[in-house]
Structure formats: structure tokens, C-alpha cells
Amino acid sequence: MSELLLEVKNLKVHFDTENGTVTAVDDVSFSVKQGETVGVVGESGCGKSVTAESILRLLNEKHTHYEGNILFEEKDILKFSYSELQKLRGNDISMIFQDPMSSLNPVYTVGNQIVEALLLHQNLTKKEAEVKAVEMLKLTGIPLPEKRVNEYPHELSGGMRQRVMIAMALSCKPKLLIADEPTTALDVTTQSQILDLINELKDEFNMGTIMITHDLGVVAEVCTKVVVMYLGQVIEEASVESIFSSPLHPYTQGLLKSIPHIEGPRDEKLYVIEGKVPTLTQIPKGCRFAPRCEFATELCRDKMPQLESYENDLKVRCWHFKDIQEKRGGLNGIRNESQTVNS
């Protein structure tokens, strides 16, 4: 079937800080196949963006140390030389960032910036690249692309700029697209347009996509597989259906319960996960979620659980996920509970 494109294996990312080394990403593994969209979900500071930027090695390597492997088509990106990296970036793997307002260089026209990417990786003359840039803008649904191509970023709206970013990222037909919260800074209408666009173009180019987000709505809309992260670790990996119907990890369950429903009662308090995410300098000894988990036991506080495989490609990092399931009357119980909470 579809081929394995990217495999992140036991990735650890350490940062040197003034107060010693912190580990922002701790033992993260997941994979992306051709044409597949993998969602990476988690709260702010859980290591999603660091994971994403590690794949292109965009972090400042003076203060960053990697462990593990990031295999792209079986070659380890972490071992790439600088020139190999440059050939990879923007050509095989492209990235879209969170804030379209600041992701484009304000002193060059958008056309100029797309042309730059094209000239770097494709054997085109400047003229051909300019034609291609207009084509790419048209593909992303920007009206009057011939005119827009000569405009500066500040003359475009946020949604328009994100389309430009997409046009730029896809101009060299990458095999993998990393979208780091591409819709967070946009309003809801624009958000769904941009998601549709990414989805469409993904099918057209048969790209693998990594969708970094904290928005479970985005996940439901575009992803096939979901990786849930908490404090630098993957705590659950599952297909999008099973994440929404039967989340295994108490944290994932909490996340789903805290989504307000549109038909829900207005006067009831919204569910929240108690406590807050600890900082990277005070990581709990055992399970990282234990201090906030209602099911935590001595074992949880003492020993860190490993990411375990469960039926149907599910993976979860929890000592008690089976007991919790039983306590709640199996998967259906969880489903009912989340419905009662929300209704």
C-alpha cells in the first residue's frame, strides 16, 4: 500500500539553558505514510512544535542536542550534513507556520519569496519560476494571482498570507508537509477554508502531512491518525475514529470532555483537567500526568509507564488504562460518560 515516508524513532531533544539541560521532547516515536495526515495534539508547551521543528532541524543547534532517529525515506535527517539539509528543506519536506502575519518577509513581494524557493530547488529560469509562482497562487485559490504576486505581505489579509505560505511550501511538490498550527491565528471561517485547501492539495500531490494543533476540531476534520503529546512524551497514538470514540489515556479523555458542545447547557461549568502542566524543570518522577490524574496510584507516582501497543495499532502510555476502561464500563461507558458530561 502506501509507503512509509517518515519515521521518528525515540526522539529526544535537549536544550541547554542557564539552569542546566532540559528535555523538551522525551522519547517520541511516530510515523507518517505517503498520503497520510497525522495529527500531533497537545497543550502549549508539550513539545509539539519542537518535534516538528526537529524534523527540519530548525532549532538553534548551538543549544540543542538530539537523540534517536528521524528517518526520512530511510535516511536519518539527524545525520545530514548542512548542504544535505538545504536540499531537503523546502524540496522534500516543507513547513507552514502558525502565524502568517509574521512568517513572510515584509520587505519582499510574495512572488519574490515563492520564486526564491523555486529557484533553489528546481532547474528553472527566473521567468519560468515567476510563471510557476502565479500558478501556485492560483492553485491556493487566491483571486487575481497575477496582481497579488507583485504585492507585499502587508497588503494581504491573514488568510491570504497563509495561502501564500502554502503556495510557497508546496511550490516544489514536497513529499511531506509539516503544518505547525496553520490555522490558530485565523478566524473560524478562514480556518476551515485553509484546512480544506491543505486537504485538497494533500490529495493532489499525495503528500504525507503532519498537522500540529491543539484544536481537536482540526484533528477531526483532516487527520487519519492522531498522536497525543503531554509534557514532551507521546501518551497515546490511535486512529482518529478511536481517539474520539474510545480514548484510552485519562489525559485524552479529559481533553475530549473539556470541549464545549454547541447544544450543551449554557449555565453548566465546563469540564477542566485539574492542575496545570508542570514546567520542564520539575518533571514528575513517575507518570508525567499522575499529579493531575484522578486514577493515579502509588505505582503511577513512582514508575514511568512505557508506550504500550494495544489492539488495532493503538498505543498508550498508562499503567491502568485497562482498569479505567472497566471501571467506566468499557469503551461504551466512556462514550456515554462524555456525552452525559456534555449534554
Add this chain to the structure above:
Amino acid sequence: MKGYILKRLLSLIPVLLVVAVVVFLLMHITPGDPAAVILGPEASPEEVAELREELGLNKPPIEQFISWFGNVLQGDFGTSIFMKQPVSQAFFEHLGPTLSLAIMAQVLAIVVAIPLGVLAAKFRGSILDQTFMGISLLGISVPSFLLGLFLILLIGVELKWLPVAGYKPIDAGLVNHIKYLILPAIALGSMQAALIARMTRSSMLDVLNANYIKTARSKGVKETIIVIKHTLRNAFIPILTIIGQTFGTLVAGAAVVETVFNIPGIGQLIINSVERRDFAVIQGSVMLIAVSYVLINLVIDLLYGVIDPRVRLGRK
């Protein structure tokens, strides 16, 4: 665009008025009677009184000010009591050396400081960065006359590589002209260079952290191109501001260096005029410096638009 320039030129008038009031007041609270100085110690009190009447020094200060400022607005800066020539003529005769010196100092400062600032930012925290910033701190702290004297001693007297002092106009040959200007230009430009290098570094550091630099990296752009094409141009606005501001101080601050190197520029003109109590020349020169300051800043403001499309005027 034209409207904008016109507006800026009109804004010269209030600036000039303020400068005029300050200069005028300063002149008139300074002790020393110009008439007595012109005539020398031998003159009798009657002769001095006669000259005071002739120069209009006996009129009330307000009246003196109004008639003088009115003339200034018409382009007449008065006549030098001592040199017996129009102030503007004296000013422009001395402008050449000062302008040559200021431009040379500025060019040297820019050519040295921007690459150093860029390198310091790019290799932030390295020994290179610390060395450059140490040197720039020295550049800011060492007064220009001291550096000038030191350069004269070392390069002029000991090594005999360059002339000790003096000035040769361009007519005497470009090489000759530059040879006499190098030392004073270094003395004058070192502080500007230090300021520009520091501003370049901090501005570059800001921009290097910007999201669009990450975007450029994620496209596969080479690091050198990122620094030169993507970062420097964005970092240039504050650098340009510093250059504009310091160019004004270069013209005005040349006085000390001109004295040390014996260059017949505006600085010397003003200093000599102060000694002679030549009010008209002092007032006129300060006014003309103020005008050039405003004009330089106008040019800088127009250059912003060239660099940054967001501040471009009249673009639809």
C-alpha cells in the same frame, strides 16, 4: 510624495525659530562686548559706543532678534563684523572641508561597522562577538580629540605614514585630498562606527529571531543569503536612523577634530568667531547646521521607503 516633502520643508520654520531663539539668547548672555573686541584694547569708550550704535547693539534685544530672524527667513544671515563678508559666504567657504571630513568619516564608519555588527550578531556570544563589542565600547568611550592626538603621534610622527595635520582641497588631487583626511576621519568616525556596529548587532539579533527567517530556513535558503538578503535589509531601518542622526553630529561635532588637525572647516569658523564675538557668524552658522540636520533627516526618512515597502508613500 511631493506634498510630503513640502510639508517637511515647511516644518523647518518652527525648528529654525526655536534654534534661533536659543542661539540668540546664548549670544546675548555671554559676557564680552563685540564692539570692544573688534576695536581692540586701545579703543576709547566713545569709539566703542559709536560702533555699538552702528551695529545696532543698543536696540532692545527683541527688536534685534526680529530684524535678524526676518532676514534669516529671506536667506540673509547677516554680515560678519570681523571678516567683512556675508555670513552665508563665509559658511559655504568653510563647508567644503567639513563636508569632506564628515562624509569620509561616515563612509569609514559604515564600511567598518556594519560588517562587524552583522558578524557579531551572527556569532552571538562567541569570542569574536565579545571582541567586537569590547572594541566598540572603547570607540564610544574614547573622546575624538584624544584618539586624534594618539593617531597623530603614532601614524603621523612615529611611523610617518600619513601627514600630521592640515588640509588639501580636492583640486590638489584626490589622493592627496584623501591622504590628509584619513586620520581626522578615523578620529571623528570612531564613535559613529561604534554606535552603528552596536545598533547593527542588536537590530540583526531581533530580526534573526523573526518568524520569516525561520520560514526562509525551512525553504532551504543558505545561511549567508539569509543573513544578507533576509535579515540585513529588515534590520536596516534602525541602522539608517542612527546613521542619519550621527551624520548630523559629524557635521556639528567636527569642530574638535578640525582644531586638532588644523582643518579650515565650519568648526574652526565657529570657534574663531566665538573668540571674536562675531555674533552674526555664530548665529548664522548654527542656523545653517540646523537646516542641514533637518534636511539630512528628511533624506533618511525618504530612504526608509526605499528599504521598507510598508512605509512607502503614495503607493496604491
